Amino acid sequence: MAKITVNGxxxxxxxGAVLLEVLKENGFYVSSLCYIPGxxxxxxxxxxLVDVEGPPGLQLSCTTxxxxxxxxxxxxxxxxxxxxxxxxxxxxxxxxxxxxxHRREHxxxxxxxxxxxxVTHRCLTCSKNYRCExxxxxxxxxMAGYEPWVGEERSWYxxxxxxxxxxxxxxxxxxxxxxxxxxxxxxxxxxxxxxAITLSGKGWDTRIAFGAGGPIHESNCDFCGACIDVCPxxxxxxxxxxxxxxxDRWTTTTCDSCAIGCSIRLGTKEGRGVIVRPGVGxxxxxxxxxxxxxxxxxxLKPRERLGRHLVRRGTILAPSNYADAVAExxxxxxxxxxxxxxxxxxxxxxxxxxxxxxxxxxxxxFGTEATTALAxxxxxxxxxxxxxxGTARMAGNLEALAKAKTVVVVHDDIxxxxxxxxxxxxxxxxxxxxxxxxxxxxxxxxxxxxxxxxPAPNEEGWxxxxxxxxxxxxxxxxxxxxxxxxxxxxDPESTMVLVAPNxxxxxxxxAMAAGAANLAIALCGERASExxxxxxxxxxxxxxxxxGLAANEPDWEGLAGLLVFRDDPTLTVPAAATALRPECxxxxxxxxxxxxxxxxxxxxxxxxxxxxxxxxxxxxxxxQRLAPAVxxxxxxxxxxxxLRALAEALGVSVPATPEEALLQIxxxxxxxxxxxxxxxxxxxRLDVSRAPKAxxxxxxxxxxxxAGTLRLISSRDLYTALDAAALRHPEAEKLxxxxxxxxxxxxxxxLAVREGDVVEVTDGRLTVTAPVAADERVxxxxxxxxxxxxxxIAAAFFAASPMxxxxxxxxxxx
Amino acid sequence: xxxxxxxxxxxxxxxSEFRPNRGHLLPALHKVxxxxxxxxxxxxxxIARQLNTTPALVYGAMxxxxxxxxxxxxxxxxxxxxxxxxxxxxxDRIREALEHTLGLPLGGYSEDGRYALHxxxxxxxxxxxxxxxxxxxxxxxxxxxxxxxxxxxxxxGA
Ligand code: SF4
Ligand code: SF4
Ligand code: SF4
Ligand code: SF4
Ligand code: FES
Ligand code: FES
Numbered sequence: 001m002a003k004i005t006v007n008g009x010x011x012x013x014x015x016g017a018v019l020l021e022v023l024k025e026n027g028f029y030v031s032s033l034c035y036i037p038g039x040x041x042x043x044x045x046x047x048x049l050v051d052v053e054g055p056p057g058l059q060l061s062c063t064t065x066x067x068x069x070x071x072x073x074x075x076x077x078x079x080x081x082x083x084x085x086x087x088x089x090x091x092x093x094x095x096x097x098x099x100x101x102h103r104r105e106h107x108x109x110x111x112x113x114x115x116x117x118x119v120t121h122r123c124l125t126c127s128k129n130y131r132c133e134x135x136x137x138x139x140x141x142x143m144a145g146y147e148p149w150v151g152e153e154r155s156w157y158x159x160x161x162x163x164x165x166x167x168x169x170x171x172x173x174x175x176x177x178x179x180x181x182x183x184x185x186x187x188x189x190x191x192x193x194x195x196a197i198t199l200s201g202k203g204w205d206t207r208i209a210f211g212a213g214g215p216i217h218e219s220n221c222d223f224c225g226a227c228i229d230v231c232p233x234x235x236x237x238x239x240x241x242x243x244x245x246x247x248d249r250w251t252t253t254t255c256d257s258c259a260i261g262c263s264i265r266l267g268t269k270e271g272r273g274v275i276v277r278p279g280v281g282x283x284x285x286x287x288x289x290x291x292x293x294x295x296x297x298x299x300l301k302p303r304e305r306l307g308r309h310l311v312r313r314g315t316i317l318a319p320s321n322y323a324d325a326v327a328e329x330x331x332x333x334x335x336x337x338x339x340x341x342x343x344x345x346x347x348x349x350x351x352x353x354x355x356x357x358x359x360x361x362x363x364x365x366f367g368t369e370a371t372t373a374l375a376x377x378x379x380x381x382x383x384x385x386x387x388x389x390g391t392a393r394m395a396g397n398l399e400a401l402a403k404a405k406t407v408v409v410v411h412d413d414i415x416x417x418x419x420x421x422x423x424x425x426x427x428x429x430x431x432x433x434x435x436x437x438x439x440x441x442x443x444x445x446x447x448x449x450x451x452x453x454x455p456a457p458n459e460e461g462w463x464x465x466x467x468x469x470x471x472x473x474x475x476x477x478x479x480x481x482x483x484x485x486x487x488x489x490x491d492p493e494s495t496m497v498l499v500a501p502n503x504x505x506x507x508x509x510x511a512m513a514a515g516a517a518n519l520a521i522a523l524c525g526e527r528a529s530e531x532x533x534x535x536x537x538x539x540x541x542x543x544x545x546x547x548g549l550a551a552n553e554p555d556w557e558g559l560a561g562l563l564v565f566r567d568d569p570t571l572t573v574p575a576a577a578t579a580l581r582p583e584c585x586x587x588x589x590x591x592x593x594x595x596x597x598x599x600x601x602x603x604x605x606x607x608x609x610x611x612x613x614x615x616x617x618x619x620x621x622x623x624q625r626l627a628p629a630v631x632x633x634x635x636x637x638x639x640x641x642x643l644r645a646l647a648e649a650l651g652v653s654v655p656a657t658p659e660e661a662l663l664q665i666x667x668x669x670x671x672x673x674x675x676x677x678x679x680x681x682x683x684x685r686l687d688v689s690r691a692p693k694a695x696x697x698x699x700x701x702x703x704x705x706x707a708g709t710l711r712l713i714s715s716r717d718l719y720t721a722l723d724a725a726a727l728r729h730p731e732a733e734k735l736x737x738x739x740x741x742x743x744x745x746x747x748x749x750x751l752a753v754r755e756g757d758v759v760e761v762t763d764g765r766l767t768v769t770a771p772v773a774a775d776e777r778v779x780x781x782x783x784x785x786x787x788x789x790x791x792x793i794a795a796a797f798f799a800a801s802p803m804x805x806x807x808x809x810x811x812x813x814x
Numbered sequence: 815x816x817x818x819x820x821x822x823x824x825x826x827x828x829x830s831e832f833r834p835n836r837g838h839l840l841p842a843l844h845k846v847x848x849x850x851x852x853x854x855x856x857x858x859x860x861i862a863r864q865l866n867t868t869p870a871l872v873y874g875a876m877x878x879x880x881x882x883x884x885x886x887x888x889x890x891x892x893x894x895x896x897x898x899x900x901x902x903x904x905x906d907r908i909r910e911a912l913e914h915t916l917g918l919p920l921g922g923y924s925e926d927g928r929y930a931l932h933x934x935x936x937x938x939x940x941x942x943x944x945x946x947x948x949x950x951x952x953x954x955x956x957x958x959x960x961x962x963x964x965x966x967x968x969x970x971g972a
Pocket of ligand 5: 062
């Protein structure tokens, strides 16, 4: 620790720390328009001037490091004048009227400006007004009335500005507002390792550009929004909330879109989400999230969610009040129980507490075990792991990922399915880790890999198992040469194996888990389970596993009743549709009128995960808290409350609050106890112990595929929103990349189809019709369909055959 | 008008000799420009993949050097100097005159591809300021009237 004196006050700081950060942490104001905490300083804005005793002149505090005995001043007249002068240079090429206007405090949006002929050139009509870092900086450095240039022509006002890019649904770029601080470029490059942004041109003509200089959506941008978070002006803004993001409340909660469990801060206005920013304190997500976390709060318009409870009257679902809907639901289910079997199904975004209630209701009222549509995949994966480790709970820690020295990923494409895990893998690779990627799709991760093993489509698991055999047997094989070279001699302590089992095919998922497990054992021996992380489909899959909901699969045939909580099982399990017959009494608790809800006798409207209080168990058995951020729409209630009321109507006693439910879970699984005093955002890792054994078990041969046709690949894509997909909403994938049939460019040429041609994909029995898109990720001889496309049709292909092949033909026109 | 854009396959062949991390970016850009007279947008992606980098990085480098063009050259290329001396001596008015008379913004191409107007950087011949370059030849000490006459001549194809 060093002692330094700032404006006469003595403070302690680590030797070598960045002076700017130390000053800010200790409450000294220093303007800084280009620095990003944690990254190398760029020293471009030159507004962070301070006076350090010793060297002549003023110093940039972002490039100065702390040394013991340093004497610093941040508030001298000289500094003030210099800061203003420097800021004025930045303002020379910005819309600065309101920033330096002496009467800006009296001016309101809608007022007529007393000095500006072009009314749009001002903060008061800017989307970033009142939340703008440049504006705040001008305020702090007292720019009002600082106009030494009066009478001069100001370049910003004299220049024709390039047009704004508003062509995509997520990210708007308005170069007029850009001050070329390059923060966005560095965030995209150094924090996200994406490199979608560049500085183009030079001198007077320098500009921020995306990709090859075209619109953003034609670049390799993944719309994570990291650049928006750092932009100090209105140049980069979220498209959906550019004008409305004036929240009256911020709530830290957990993203409900995958099992990484990133922390988000959800800004709400009158109970509705209007903006998301990354949460803080989460050791895995840090200050990053992906496009789903940032934008799927708005995947549907409020009026597309259910705001009323519905009860069937003949062929229509009529609105009902809450008490009647609950009573009707209980009556239907009780009668069904008298007739026969009742199944209880819980969706992958239910909290642990909600799942517990569903489980109690299933046992007490229907004498059955609650289950989930994810059960086939979760059970297949658990089976593969249990055979090798004696347990399905792996002790690997995602926090260790970014610092690992050797990383193996067995996946379809975690860049798409579990984006922030992919980001941490890139962190490791950029820091020098040897990365081996096993997957048939050309993931972005392949660009970071020392070796990419590209098996035949859907044979990832077998390739991983083969690699494990070769490692253990010391033999070589040409297809694995690079991978073996990268993995031999790896230090087990700093090795991580990640596997994202396929969400649509239990057989493929089991092989992936088995292959990855064998590989982890080959690399790390008996401690393998501590170096393996399974990334399951959907946010709370591991919570459902821990609560026993994945232990058995629903038997859809001949059900007399079905209670579904926050899920549309027809989207994941094709067989679920067989249950939706008139003889089966269906009760749905959900915020969406999806296919299952449309067939229901009663729909109790509830308010999705962002309205819930409770916990999720993320991929690496990290418990994350959800805090109620949004208000359920209309008369809808919270999911937990709906389940509690239904239990009461069925005469079953359940915990009254989510806290009580968590305590009950902890009574049954003591490792959940610490979660009771969990800090929102940070999460707590459960104490998963090392597996009792670690034994390689060979895999059976992969199923044969029919020859001469295209193999079908399906996995979770990055952009489709789960809830909107359940509604079969045409905008479920707003970029319209994954509501298409995706083919390798070479196959498109061979089949003589062009981008946008509408084709039929068929296995002879099932058919899906959609436009074609070229995709360099897809290997030749394969077709890619997103798992959520067209009502989850891909799962039906995989249900029909473990290694499905399809043909492509022009659609038959009527 | 320029010939159709080269195919991706052709471009891949053309840059196949270049390797990542060896300072091959500028040679690759030069080779494409020498072959086609400009750098087609699709070549940026091809070069990026060949050199295992991002299109943005290639684009950034390409736009930094004034000699690279993203459009087939026009018959008559006019570059307006944006340097400080030219601008102090009324360069902005010259630019306005050119833009207005030619009906093109900076960076614009006439529809028939006959003439184009570009942004130029000071090349040290400030004694001739304010100036433009017509196919690389300095036309200096311009008045606004000179600029309008010059632009009309080019527009009319003289
Ligand atoms: S970006 Fe900020 S400083 Fe610029 S006009 Fe908007 S609010 Fe004002
Ligand atoms: S949204 Fe993310 S990927 Fe896209 S440019 Fe910004 S930082 Fe880069
Ligand atoms: S877009 Fe924003 S972050 Fe990027 S350089 Fe411009 S002002 Fe800075
Ligand atoms: S990585 Fe997963 S948890 Fe994180 S923001 Fe994206 S979808 Fe949400
Ligand atoms: S923050 Fe130091 S120069 Fe910009
Ligand atoms: S008072 Fe500031 S622009 Fe009008």
